[in-house]
Amino acid sequence: MSSAVITVQDLRKSYRYASRRGGLLGAIGGAFSPDYKLIDAVDGISFEIAAGERVAIIGPNGAGKSTTLKMLSGILEPTSGDARVFGLVPWRERKALAYRIGVVFGQRSQLWGELPARDSFALLASIYDQRGAAFEQRLKDLIERFELAPLMGQPVQRLSLGQRMRCEITASLLHAPSLLFLDEPTIGLDITAKAAIRDFITENAREEGQTVVLTSHDTRDIELVCERVIVINQGRIVVDQPTDQLRRRFLAHKLVTLHAPSRRVEIALPGVMRRASEPHLDVFEIDTRKVRVEQVIATALEGGGIEDITIEDPPMEEVVREIYAVAHD
């Protein structure tokens, strides 16, 4: 395990919930004799991540992705099992580890909304003991790479969500961490902003030889940023393989929804399957290995009468279910 940055062995985390009873009496009773429910959020996972790898941990909501990330970044203690990050036990050596990792939470900001990003960067630099000419140069490089110069003077709360996320990621890179954790970095962003963030992460990681671990429930994040995918569901690893393989087997589908009030749309092409049909609305699943999306659309448009078209990836839950079914065959 020479080059392994992260080693995880049989890591487990279970939460205990007090299930609540309704009403005043129930609440008072519950305070004395709560009914507990045990939930295994992470149920014995093991893997290794080598230096410079870009890995996605994906799975449906509540699968245990965030919990795993929190254990690896030192926020949460596991119930049992072992993990090392740079040889450190994250939850015991939190502060020592903190200097070497960067963490971005897609849903939480570490920037002051009322102040320009510059001020937050200065504060974070002091928190991570960054100063002097080397730091100034690094900040300059990051601002240039992420094209932040025009944004630096504005209060963060006036930036768009995508611009803000660029600043968030920059903030987590100020102390030059060699490992970056990203928890749902593109959540809530529009398509253009998502693409920009993906480029941003990939480019930076390549340039600095950085190891990246991200969680997401958007399949596109994985495809574009990561070379390897770990799929977890209900706290267990379902699949751990290179993105290429996974893409070929499971991420080669698109859902096309056509709104045609006056007729039922028929598309007779290989690799096109009707998923649902309602008055005014037809949904097709397209296997992009057999047919191109534009071909399908062109065929559909030939018949006329189409008012609206939506093209989407299948929801994560579906992909995982499919992977699960194959893995257990």
Added chain:
Amino acid sequence: MVRTSLVANYAHGAAAAVRASFADRTNFILQSLSMVVNNGFMLVLWFMFFAGFRSVGGWKLADMALLIGIIMSIVGVAGIVFGGYRDMAASILSGEIDALLTQPRSVLARLLSRDSYPSAWGDLGTAIVILMAFAGLGWRDLPWLAAGWLSGLVVYIAAAVTFASLAFWISGARSLARDMTEFVILVSTYPGSIYSGASKLIAYTLLPAGFVVLTPVRLLRHPSLGTLAVVIAAAMIYAAIAAGVFHLGLKRYRRGATPVMGV
């Protein structure tokens, strides 16, 4: 790499919070001025009260002014420099400390420095005027004032942190912590002579107004090494309790046992 000291780091964080509170200038002026008016009115009521009754169990107007000046300046400085104490329970319950846990710093210090309130400047301003004009203090009182005031500040923030730390255990702790802190202020704004029996016990334990303002006032009116020792010991004990409870709670949080929204 040279490690920045805790104090320098704290100052940096608190300065950012203060700058953020200045960001909306109109709001800042409005809030701090209305606090001045608010406090001025309370002072007028106490003037009227003492004009009518002259004394409450030996406490005169100047003693009351001293007490109000101390508690107002404590609330003022706390709100400016340690403003994160005011809604710390909410920060805990919403899981905001996750990000702080990934930083190589004391989580408690980061939490305390993350907020600053415009109205607190109004408190501090009024307090300084009250202390200089009505509290009957002389230059020789300054060292005692500094000692008593500092101790009061520590006890006040320690109590607030302890109440907020209940959020690690109880999901409804947000309003509870806020109310308890308000109660400490309430008990701190009346003449110390009125407390006896159970109310005195509460004022010197659960709602430590006794140590926030009453012992500092006694230290100024009847300076003695004994009272000084009590003042210093109180600050140390309350600070230790707060640090202990917070860290026990943080441990619990990191085991995943805290009822946080959206784990």
Added chain:
Amino acid sequence: MRYMPSLTIEATPYGFGGLRSALAAVRLGADGAMAGWPVLLGRAVFYLLLMIVLTALWDKVIAERLPGTLVAALPAGGLALYIGVTEWIGLSVPAIHLRLEDDIRSGAVETHLLRPKAYLVQRVAESLGAMLVRLAVTGAAALAMLAASGRAWPPLPALAALLVLGPLGATIGLLLFTIAGLSAFWVRRTVPAFLILQKLLFLLGGLFAPVTLYPAWLTRLAEASPFAAHMFWPASLTVDSTAAEMADALLAQLVWIALLCGLAALIWRAGLRKVLRGDL
């Protein structure tokens, strides 16, 4: 009258339908208050704490009996009962001004205008429901505290009169805060109006001290104000009360309720006109 479509909705006579929906709103408010029982409990604890501090203050003043001070003007039995009533009423009034501010600032008030029932009546009725629950819970805490303290009880007629004058006094408070809340039509933030009102309640409402202790001109001013009808009149029943005085207090309260309702309606219409002009 000029033709104003939305205002005609407001001007529709409510009849029994309006009364029924207002009563439903009272119930809704009461249910809401009961569902938030920890808050009710917290308020009762706050009341007890406040009473401990304030009664200790006044007991101390009275025990000292400094000659030449106002102590002579204080009632023989102390001020515990007086303070108990003012705080009971004061703590039972819901923060309706914040609700109104929210609705006006967020523009939610416009969607309410689409409904066939008067928005303001519905909101006040809802708060009235919550207020009644608060009066009951805090009142129970007050009686329990009085029993535990071993102080003398007020005469039975005064206690009975309180059952009427207390809720009426609280209603006056609710209307005062309603008017403070309607200021949001013009100043967006109700905080300034709230702070001014709070100060007036302290001084003229008798929350700080019985207004009869003030200089004669201030006493007269206070007694003629709605703030006294809110707290001072009901609270002074516990001190000394003839049937005639009770009747006078009741009359003063009813007159103020009528006047404040009218004033609130006028301000509401002016605010509504502002909304309809689109310059909110």
